[in-house]
Amino acid sequence: MEQQGKVHPITRDIEGTPQESMFDIKTQTLPPLESDDVIVKCLYISIDPSQISRMKHKSSSHTSAAATSKIMPGMLRENCGYGKDDIVYGLLNWAEYTIVKNGNTLRKLDPMEDFHYLTISEFLVNSISTPIRYSVGTSGLTAYGGFFKVCKPKKGEKVFVSAAAGSVGNLVGQYAKLFGCYVVGCAGTKQKVELLKEKLGFDDAFNYKEKTDLNLTLQSYFPNGIDIYFDNVGGEMLEAVVANMNPFGRVAACGAISQYTNSRKQATPNMIDIIYKRIRIQGFLSLDFYTNDFKDFMQMTIDYVRKGKLCVLEDVSHGIENIPAAFVGLFHGHNVGKKVVQIAQE
Numbered sequence: 001m002e003q004q005g006k007v008h009p010i011t012r013d014i015e016g017t018p019q020e021s022m023f024d025i026k027t028q029t030l031p032p033l034e035s036d037d038v039i040v041k042c043l044y045i046s047i048d049p050s051q052i053s054r055m056k057h058k059s060s061s062h063t064s065a066a067a068t069s070k071i072m073p074g075m076l077r078e079n080c081g082y083g084k085d086d087i088v089y090g091l092l093n094w095a096e097y098t099i100v101k102n103g104n105t106l107r108k109l110d111p112m113e114d115f116h117y118l119t120i121s122e123f124l125v126n127s128i129s130t131p132i133r134y135s136v137g138t139s140g141l142t143a144y145g146g147f148f149k150v151c152k153p154k155k156g157e158k159v160f161v162s163a164a165a166g167s168v169g170n171l172v173g174q175y176a177k178l179f180g181c182y183v184v185g186c187a188g189t190k191q192k193v194e195l196l197k198e199k200l201g202f203d204d205a206f207n208y209k210e211k212t213d214l215n216l217t218l219q220s221y222f223p224n225g226i227d228i229y230f231d232n233v234g235g236e237m238l239e240a241v242v243a244n245m246n247p248f249g250r251v252a253a254c255g256a257i258s259q260y261t262n263s264r265k266q267a268t269p270n271m272i273d274i275i276y277k278r279i280r281i282q283g284f285l286s287l288d289f290y291t292n293d294f295k296d297f298m299q300m301t302i303d304y305v306r307k308g309k310l311c312v313l314e315d316v317s318h319g320i321e322n323i324p325a326a327f328v329g330l331f332h333g334h335n336v337g338k339k340v341v342q343i344a345q346e
Contacts, residue, residue: 014055017261017331023324030099038082038100045094046138047326047339048167049257082108094323096343138286139338143171144297145289146252148179150282151228155180158222160241162208163232165192167313167338168254170200172230174310177201181228184221186237188333195336200311214240225249233258234267242269242279251281261331313337 011024030039082088090106092098100106146168147153159176163169164185173196176183185196186208196205204221211217218226218240225246231238234256241251259265273279289297304310315335317326319342326341 014052018052018055018324018328020324020328023327025321028095030097033099034101038106040088040090040092040098040100040106042092042096042098042343043087043345045323045341045343047323047330047335047341048138049260049330050255051327052260052331082106094320096320139167140171140301141289141294141297142254142286143168143175144301145286145293146230146254146284147172147175147228149289149293150252150284151230151250153179153181153228157181157227158225158246159183159228159230160218160222160226161185161202161230161232162237163187163255163257164196164202164205165313165336166232167335169230169232170196170313170337171310173202174200174304176228177203178304178309192333192336208237215243218244228252230254231256235259235265236267238267239269242273245273245277245279247277249277249279251279253281253283257331315339317341319343 011022014022033039086108088106088108090100092100151159153159153176159173159181161169161173161176161183162185164173165187169185173183173185183202185202185205187193187196187205188207188209190207193205193207196202206217206221208214208217214236222244226241226244227246227249229238229241229245229249229251231241231251231253232255234253235258237258238251245251256267259267269281274281301310305312313336315337317323317340323341326335326339329335330339
């Protein structure tokens with residue numbers, strides 16, 4: 001059975017700021033399935049800044065984007081472990097259909113068992129069977145694991161979150177406030193700053209684009225120093241934070257959006273500060289927390305959402321043709337919360 005679908009490959013390696021012209025939508029005919037192969041229909045695509053690293057000629061990260069997908073009727077082999085209409089997630093292409101060899105990179109979604117995926121609040125509260133926008137869950141687990149497992153907070157500590165209106169940052173700030181910390185975030189527009197303070201409960205927030213001296217800015221918001229920094233941007237902000245950190249401060253290195261499009265813009269924090277303040281800077285991936293922490297993550301998050309304490313922000317575009325605009329928009333601050341593109345109805 002021949003199957004055709006649209007796919008969105010890049011036209012060349014992306015070494016600078018991405019442009020929509022760097023993507024080209026095409027129609028492809030999928031090859032015949034081999035034994036145990038699975039063909040999936042994509043429902044939702046997760047759009048994340050870090051995906052640009054996978055589009056470069058050389059990078060530490062060269063894997064595909066994650067998506068929520070559906071097994072196509074009549075398009076799977078026996079004994080592959082999946083049935084038609086199963087909802088799965090995995091490392092898939094920016095395409096309407098993807099063939100997954102042996103189904104090795106897929107996992108079947110079960111609303112009652114897949115604790116590591118945070119969906120929209122309606123799903124969590126009502127436990128509906130339709131897995132809408134599961135890709136938000138990677139952001140949720142990243143926020144939870146990075147804050148609680150990497151930073152190991154103590155009540156009353158002072159927390160700073162960069163890119164705080166993004167998919168991960170907004171959740172980190174909310175988790176930190178609910179835990180009992182003092183939280184300040186930064187964002188790139190007045191509207192986002194207001195969102196952080198008025199809707200998400202941050203103690204304070206500022207527009208970094210309006211600040212000419214980040215060091216002095218952080219001194220004014222943290223006169224007694226910073227204990228925890230959840231870093232989503234890297235660059236000059238990391239340098240300023242290290243200068244204002246307290247002894248035994250912790251930095252969760254989650255993202256580096258300021259450096260994704262400019263390889264020459266590398267952070268150079270003061271190593272003397274890091275040594276003598278005994279500051280710990282640790283990188284991590286959401287995968288680090290799947291095995292041991294996702295049950296606790298889900299239980300805490302469900303409880304917060306049901307009680308109206310946690311706000312889940314999604315920014316949804318529609319149609320495979322809008323993937324480039326959605327992706328490029330991330331690097332211009334167009335998104336609020338988690339960016340997702342819906343490719344198809346279920």
